[in-house]
Amino acid sequence: DTEVTQTPKHLVMGMTNKKSLKCEQHMGHRAMYWYKQKAKKPPELMFVYSYEKLSINESVPSRFSPECPNSSLLNLHLHALQPEDSALYLCASSQNQRVLRANEKLFFGSGTQLSVL
């Protein structure tokens, strides 16, 4: 299994809603990432988890709350979002956060397209 699975694929929410994005991988990867991508722009890093601990938070507003319940799962909890938070949210994983082996790649999920009304 070489997939990163994200659910849901599409999400529409109001500014007062609470929702969660889910990401799952079963490749034994110990680094997992959340990226935000606006239309026609490159992905922007939000969070990095390494060995289930938050290692990087790119000054993301607290209305985004990541959680890593175990080594295979990564969640992103959303609360009181703004319309400008509408974007594609991508999850990725890699074997390790820092150590790069010869053929190490990042594996991306297909993303959750989020619309905030």
Added chain:
Amino acid sequence: KNEVEQSPQNLTAQEGEFITINCSYSVGISALHWLQQHPGGGIVSLFMLSSGKKKHGRLIATINIQEKHSSLHITASHPRDSAVYICASRAIKAADKLIFGTGTRLQVFP
């Protein structure tokens, strides 16, 4: 100035043409990634390079560390190659993060 620059931004080609996409970066890197993103979002990692050249099917990626430059070549292009191609670098001093280029939007017409 973005640390990772790609050219061209947009590229159209006829089926069968040889395609080159260029990537230049400004800091010392430990690795450079080439990624492919199709409409609808999914990103596929094509190559991870730290030196030399890699080939996979019709795709070839090269990197020149001294010149801080990488190229992605597509031989015998096909309409299914139409996608956005993104290069992303891992800096030596910040290997935790990828610095993304702005992408090259490729359209291959039959």
